Amino acid sequence: MAEQKIRAGVIAADNDKRLSALNADYEALGAKLSRGGIDIDTIAGKVAEFFVAVPSWGVGTGGTRFARFPGIGEPRNIFDKLDDCAVIHQLTRATPSVSLHIPWDRVDDPRRLKSHADALGLSFDAMNSNTFSDAPGQEHSYKYGSLSHASSATRQQAIEHNIECIEVGKLIGSKALTVWIGDGSNFPGQTNFTRSFERYLDSMKEIYKRLPGDWRIFTEHKMYEPAFYSTVVQDWGTNYLIATELGEKAYCLVDLGHHAPNVNIEMVVARLIQFRKLGGFHFNDSKYGDDDLDTGSIEPYRLFLVFNELVDAEYRKARDFHPAHMIDQSHNVTDPIESLIRSANEIRRAYAQALIVDRVALEGYQESNDALMASETLKNAFRTDVEPILAMARFKSGGAIDPVAAYRASGYRATIGKERPIVASGGGGII
Numbered sequence: 001m002a003e004q005k006i007r008a009g010v011i012a013a014d015n016d017k018r019l020s021a022l023n024a025d026y027e028a029l030g031a032k033l034s035r036g037g038i039d040i041d042t043i044a045g046k047v048a049e050f051f052v053a054v055p056s057w058g059v060g061t062g063g064t065r066f067a068r069f070p071g072i073g074e075p076r077n078i079f080d081k082l083d084d085c086a087v088i089h090q091l092t093r094a095t096p097s098v099s100l101h102i103p104w105d106r107v108d109d110p111r112r113l114k115s116h117a118d119a120l121g122l123s124f125d126a127m128n129s130n131t132f133s134d135a136p137g138q139e140h141s142y143k144y145g146s147l148s149h150a151s152s153a154t155r156q157q158a159i160e161h162n163i164e165c166i167e168v169g170k171l172i173g174s175k176a177l178t179v180w181i182g183d184g185s186n187f188p189g190q191t192n193f194t195r196s197f198e199r200y201l202d203s204m205k206e207i208y209k210r211l212p213g214d215w216r217i218f219t220e221h222k223m224y225e226p227a228f229y230s231t232v233v234q235d236w237g238t239n240y241l242i243a244t245e246l247g248e249k250a251y252c253l254v255d256l257g258h259h260a261p262n263v264n265i266e267m268v269v270a271r272l273i274q275f276r277k278l279g280g281f282h283f284n285d286s287k288y289g290d291d292d293l294d295t296g297s298i299e300p301y302r303l304f305l306v307f308n309e310l311v312d313a314e315y316r317k318a319r320d321f322h323p324a325h326m327i328d329q330s331h332n333v334t335d336p337i338e339s340l341i342r343s344a345n346e347i348r349r350a351y352a353q354a355l356i357v358d359r360v361a362l363e364g365y366q367e368s369n370d371a372l373m374a375s376e377t378l379k380n381a382f383r384t385d386v387e388p389i390l391a392m393a394r395f396k397s398g399g400a401i402d403p404v405a406a407y408r409a410s411g412y413r414a415t416i417g418k419e420r421p422i423v424a425s426g427g428g429g430i431i
């Protein structure tokens with residue numbers, strides 16, 4: 001039995017207040033869905049088995065280029081971060097794994113991470129390397145790049161850092177490495193596009209050689225920031241080239257915030273699925289750029305359309321289709337635990353809505369060129385309030401019917417606020 005950070009009695013008491021309303025809502029939605037030939041219990045069962053990884057950096061308060069405003073009871077180290085991640089999973093039953101970031105989560109003996117996570121009933125998802133900032137005492141600076149740097153010594157240091165991430169990951173049961181680099185340029189002419197990308201590919205090939213046989217490597221594209229004129233891995237086309245150059249263990253990671261405005265991200269997802277190179281996601285949301293806001297808080301329809309492609313691939317039994325689901329957010333004005341609870345729920349909501357799309361009808365409308373009804377078929381699913389399905393999936397898995405309410409009732413934040421002093425800065429960041 002995993003150690004429980006929130007007393008089971010608190011969750012049970014909150015659930016007791018809500019159960020009869022949930023049963024009524026679930027029954028009503030079940031009747032509605034059954035008229036369309038959908039069994040609500042089947043959908044709830046699939047939702048209960050859909051999981052998303054929480055980023056260790058997400059449980060601390062983030063910041064912007066301008067300032068960081070610390071919150072109460074922020075995690076002081078990776079062990080505190082794992083405790084907070086356990087709270088999110090205990091309440092949502094949707095986040096059993098954590099994505100680590102080196103060096104922010106570096107410890108003397110990584111096996112201590114494994115035993116702490118084991119006690120909490122958590123496991124580890126993809127490892128994240130960091131060659132976009134300089135760690136204290138580092139010999140060569142990444143100011144002008146890392147894996148694509150003009151200096152071979154700097155590139156070698158960046159390669160070795162990624163290999164260290166693999167070695168830590170092996171000790172704690174991770175099976176993937178995510179590489180995102182800040183390499184790029186601020187001005188036309190500052191770097192040579194071709195030579196930078198050649199150097200990047202050569203560096204990545206060195207890392208790829210060290211990847212264990214049962215691991216995958218994810219590369220993450222981003223069109224701008226911190227470099228404001230060009231980045232070395234700027235879009236999904238370049239990302240696809242990387243994955244094909246490296247080999248069968250290399251896949252593209254789609255961070256929802258890393259595209260130009262108005263890019264049809266769901267279509268990018270469809271292409272990567274078709275050519276068997278979709279590695280997974282960094283879920284978040286944005287209004288203007290890489291805002292790293294809570295998933296589904298700005299563009300829930302876009303999130304649904306992404307999941308529509310994922311469920312379509314599931315439905316068609318697409319080959320090599322096993323994307324990793326991870327959240328990548330920065331929480332500046334909310335309690336990070338509450339934001340991550342909400343985000344995990346929104347991801348499951350988009351999945352549930354995509355599951356109830358009438359795919360036979362949709363295909364029929366597509367084949368007969370009925371644009372209006374094809375569009376309405378998607379909108380019908382999106383308009384359906386699937387909250388009773390999400391709540392029932394949580395409840396039946398031992399979680400909370402209303403996880404934010406149960407979290408607030410538990411007083412967890414105030415309790416840890418007494419143990420963890422406020423720090424003005426610390427290992428948070430926006431990636």
Ligand SMILES: [Mn+2]
Binds near residue numbers: 180220255328431
């Ligand atoms: Mn990301």
